[in-house]
Amino acid sequence: MDGIREAPAPSSTGCEDCLREGSTWVHLRACLSCGHVGCCDSSPRQHAHRHAHAADGHPVARSLQPGEHWAWCYTDELFLLPA
Template identity: 50%
Template sequence: MKQCTHVDELPHPEPAPLTETCQECEAAGTHPVQLRLCLACGHVGCCDSSQGRHATSHYKESGHAVMRTFEPGEDWRWCFVDHVLV
């Protein structure tokens, strides 16, 4: 099973969300399907089921590897580099 070493590099405590929704979607007038929180900097972006795919775009631009769901009642994390739940 593939492991992720990027979790060890994350700040503790995790960063506070910079916004409550995907600012890129808001600026474009689109609606995010679900939100994701970057665990390196606190950027909030929409998921890949959303039109903008802004969480993935943030990873590609910043290199910040790990995000977590920003949906109530969910607590999973994803590593974009290793393609595994962490």
């Protein structure tokens, strides 16, 4: 949990990688280490998952869906809720 902080406001209106590639997403996730916005595992390209495994020390992402207040640790496969 070291290094996790509230992600900055998203700098894009969607998955950064999908927008660059011209692909689509289902839901958005924000890395709690660097703020990278990626698409969820239900999306065709699963960019949030790829980011978590490619970026050393960036295993936790939060949901960016309206009304959702949870995070997911890709390394430990843990669903995290706020205290």
